[in-house]
Amino acid sequence: MLTDYPTDHVAGANMPGKQASADNYDDAIDAISRFLAEPPEGTPAEIIKAFELFGHQPFLPPGLFLETVEQAPVAISITDTSAHILYVNKAFESLTGYSREDVIGQNESVLSSQSTPLEVYEDLWRTIQQREVWRGTLVNHRKNGEEYLAELTIAPVLRDENQISYFLGMHRDITEVHALHQRLAFQRSLTEAALNAAPMVVAMIDANRQVLLDNHAYKALLTDCGNEEPANLFLEAVAQQLGFDLDSVCHDGEGFTNIDVRLDVDGGNSTRWFTCSGVPIPDLDDAARSYFQSGKKGSCGLLLIANEVTESRRRLNEARLNMIRANMAEQQMVGTMRESILASIFKMQAPMNIIRAAMSMSDTGSNGANMMPVLRQALETGEEAIDSLHAALPGTCLEESSPLNMNEMVQDVLRLATDRFLAGGIVVDWRAAPVLPSLNGRPNALRGILKYLIDNAIKALSESGRNYREIRIETREEGGNIVIAIMDNGPGMSVSAALKAFEPFYCGWENSREHAGMGLTMAQEVAINHGGGVEVDPDFIGGCRLFVRLPCNNTEESERGIA
Numbered sequence: 001m002l003t004d005y006p007t008d009h010v011a012g013a014n015m016p017g018k019q020a021s022a023d024n025y026d027d028a029i030d031a032i033s034r035f036l037a038e039p040p041e042g043t044p045a046e047i048i049k050a051f052e053l054f055g056h057q058p059f060l061p062p063g064l065f066l067e068t069v070e071q072a073p074v075a076i077s078i079t080d081t082s083a084h085i086l087y088v089n090k091a092f093e094s095l096t097g098y099s100r101e102d103v104i105g106q107n108e109s110v111l112s113s114q115s116t117p118l119e120v121y122e123d124l125w126r127t128i129q130q131r132e133v134w135r136g137t138l139v140n141h142r143k144n145g146e147e148y149l150a151e152l153t154i155a156p157v158l159r160d161e162n163q164i165s166y167f168l169g170m171h172r173d174i175t176e177v178h179a180l181h182q183r184l185a186f187q188r189s190l191t192e193a194a195l196n197a198a199p200m201v202v203a204m205i206d207a208n209r210q211v212l213l214d215n216h217a218y219k220a221l222l223t224d225c226g227n228e229e230p231a232n233l234f235l236e237a238v239a240q241q242l243g244f245d246l247d248s249v250c251h252d253g254e255g256f257t258n259i260d261v262r263l264d265v266d267g268g269n270s271t272r273w274f275t276c277s278g279v280p281i282p283d284l285d286d287a288a289r290s291y292f293q294s295g296k297k298g299s300c301g302l303l304l305i306a307n308e309v310t311e312s313r314r315r316l317n318e319a320r321l322n323m324i325r326a327n328m329a330e331q332q333m334v335g336t337m338r339e340s341i342l343a344s345i346f347k348m349q350a351p352m353n354i355i356r357a358a359m360s361m362s363d364t365g366s367n368g369a370n371m372m373p374v375l376r377q378a379l380e381t382g383e384e385a386i387d388s389l390h391a392a393l394p395g396t397c398l399e400e401s402s403p404l405n406m407n408e409m410v411q412d413v414l415r416l417a418t419d420r421f422l423a424g425g426i427v428v429d430w431r432a433a434p435v436l437p438s439l440n441g442r443p444n445a446l447r448g449i450l451k452y453l454i455d456n457a458i459k460a461l462s463e464s465g466r467n468y469r470e471i472r473i474e475t476r477e478e479g480g481n482i483v484i485a486i487m488d489n490g491p492g493m494s495v496s497a498a499l500k501a502f503e504p505f506y507c508g509w510e511n512s513r514e515h516a517g518m519g520l521t522m523a524q525e526v527a528i529n530h531g532g533g534v535e536v537d538p539d540f541i542g543g544c545r546l547f548v549r550l551p552c553n554n555t556e557e558s559e560r561g562i563a
């Protein structure tokens, strides 16, 4: 039997640089000779060949292979092609509880606990009979009946002409590893159950912003955001407010608390408000080289918690909207008065200029001398009228600048115009950037521009006589500017009209009543005072598109003054 072979005498013999004792060497040679003279029944020919080879190998100790296999810490067995056991090592004996005498000649199925599904065995046999290595997990039992999970590798040993001669099996007990995985999975389920019960949005992200763990509220928000990861939207919004960056948060170990975040989801049709907090969590570093560097600070993850406060915001917003409504009505009244008075002043300049010209001609002619008093009186009366009109011109109220979110501004104006959209049968397609940086500006003045441009779009559509009427509004950030694009599918503007549109008193409407032609001029002035501008898109086909561009970092705005 193989067990009789005295392997414990062989270690170190004949090793280069080591002087093995002559006694040890002789013992090993003697053992190999005895083994080869009477090999145990069923010992594979390859094993016998290997012993013969190593018996005559001048640099390695004889029997090294056998000794290595014998002492390997993994359970090793060699079987014939029907899985009848020919050899097992010591680790096999101690793992299974079966001695060599118990199992030699038995099928490996002696280890089966009869609870591994049949398909697993079928796959095992299909694989090894195709001369491939099979790796998998089986439920085994020890001699004492105790079950354990065996992680098993079976390699076919091939002879000449690719014939399978033996199978080499190696297995280890992974019951504890499996139990650990189960416990981890259980912990994860517990954590997820606790998170799912929480009404707030919770997500754990890694250093690459990949979501590792989330809850029901997060998943629901993900769907509402059109599958755009809400964690990224939150981080982007917080970054804009705090200059936040995940690396520095990891480095400093400090997160952020209760930051107000506005998300314009569903293309801006639904605005959601959250107060968002982030807690940095040291990341699990499973890279091999980090094994000896446990104290070193690596990357980290972030636990994001966002509490939805949309409802309370909505109530506040309603009250704010009422104030804006009143304010804009007043602003519009004042604007209309200013526009009309300026138009009157402008129109009065024409006859006055004629009078001035007539007076200069009358100076030289003899008949004209008689006309002079009349003309002078007409001029004086006209100038008095213009002075009165100037005096009646309503003043502009200076508004404080404050940080503004242009999505919110657009939305305010759209809400205020809802009745008019409905009355005009106009479909509004509002495509808001999910997150926009704030800009410094005068809210009423900017709302005034938007209202003016949207009013123009409504008017253009009503003049077009089209059945399908659409206004599309988009916001985006582009090169440090907030761009608001307002489009309508009305008649559009000709190239010459687009050039004149910003000139004072130009009016291109078919029905020009109530329009003094100062609106776009004033809108442009407000935009310029904010460091931006309004422009007509000359290439737009199928209607009219205007862009309002406003810089995000508009620090000089207050110095320019405002109309």
Ligand code: FAD
Pocket (backbone or CB within 6 Å): 077, 079, 081, 082, 083, 107, 108, 109, 110, 111, 112, 113, 114, 116, 118, 121, 122, 125, 126, 138, 139, 140, 150, 152, 154, 167, 168, 169, 171
């Ligand atoms: P069986 O009816 O014997 O086999 C189940 C299915 O396996 C059969 O329906 C058939 O599809 C296939 N099958 C079985 N024998 C053969 C064959 N000779 N040729 C082709 N297909 C066949 N099993 C364990 O449970 N635990 C182990 O640790 C283990 N170690 C092994 C190590 C080696 C090196 C080898 C070659 C096999 C090992 N096996 C092990 C598999 C074992 O030999 C049995 O196939 C298995 O235990 C199922 O035995 P059974 O009596 O329950 O069912």
